[in-house]
Amino acid sequence: MPITAPAPLPQALAAASAAGRTLVMGVVNVTPDSFSDGGRWDTTELAVAHGHQLLAQGADILDVGGQSTRPGADPVTGREESRRVLPVIEALAKAGAVVSVDTLRAETAAAAVAAGAQIINDVSGGLADPEMHRSVAAAGVVYICQHWRGDPATMDALTDYGAAGVVAGVEAELRERLSELDSVGVRPEQIVVDPGLGFAKTHAQSWQLLAATERLRSSLGRPVLIGASRKRFLAAATVPEAAADPLARDAATTATSALAAAAGAWAVRVHEVPANRDAVRTASLWKEHR
Template identity: 65%
Template structure:
């Protein structure tokens, strides 16, 4: 899953793809590099990010979604808003990637159920403004799994079918580096919940602990670490990995697949 942030304030690329035509061109480039899915986002969810209105979000992402869908791409849209989800599925998106897992908008489950789209339910606590203060767990794996089960139950109550659901542990969302690494090391507990698992580690701050200290503050310097995480996640049974730099990760997951096939 290749990331295209149509935002002026993304932590990872600083608004590099904010222009519609540039975003479309970048998505095409990621597809040629081996992306199976393009995940388009119109609102930054980095810690401390301010929300945008659903109307502004839709204005950013809809032209990109429409163009890519016309070309046959599998498009996901990263949104917490039910109105945006309905609009992008109508425009050709096949996946709704909700980082709030339905907590931000109670209408999301019904919207996804009516649309029939794949629904990525991510674990989260709080909002981008408050989530860092909520990174408190006695057992992060057990608690994230329990909270995801609750989100799945609520989605089902809203009409979402099991075959639509993908789970995401929400690395970096109300989690510190130790929490993130622990969740990655126990992906089997997440896959045991019975749904495909999406891993989104790309360029996140916790990876700065495994890159040279002189580069630790630079998100792009975390791409090699992201590739390693992607290979290990694939080896551990992840359904997909969400990344900014596709080429090396595509190689990494193919290596993991070949490795598993010859065990």
């Protein structure tokens, strides 16, 4: 679905400055198979109710997705993805929420913007669909460009970043995406970058990238989204008997949110809002008074 008229750029990128803190993006998975909460909100009614709950808990943005991108996840058709996410996006946007669509497909992204989404969150950075960047340029909305190597079936085998290491490698590859976005007319002020923790990264590499949040923000010149919530690399921070349970990683997630906020992240993407809301506010107060 092409977008014929650019929508006005939302204030999402300025919102962090206005709030005086890192923003909290709450996850709304309308899927049966997401790694930590698949099937809990896989109907329109359940997903919309969950979105309202996250807003009441303090989420600044709702990220609605209809396809799992966990390692080994099965793909879904564009038709099925749209069936899952579009009614949820429309209902939440009509209620006044700032909604992001989590998708790899330009067609789904365009339909989501038409339904009220103000942000396109593309974990492939445009590599999964060559039309995505042009759709972003036409829509004029905020675009989260994540670092990506390979699809869920192959990404765990693509973790070699050479002698320069993962941080330099991710920087270089994200610069390529930024150049491609510029070439099709996407404005720099539309773009947020995401280092893609857990996507074609070993656990150690994900920790290295999290520790490089401030460097990435400075070197790439764009706001940074950190998506660490419940990911496998956080198991290193849990007791061994809980390491296999994604929900047992919530405390570690909260710690990463505080660290990312202290390093100047624009937003953190999380499954559970209350503790992470408090974490970013704590980091803001700490920065204010140090």
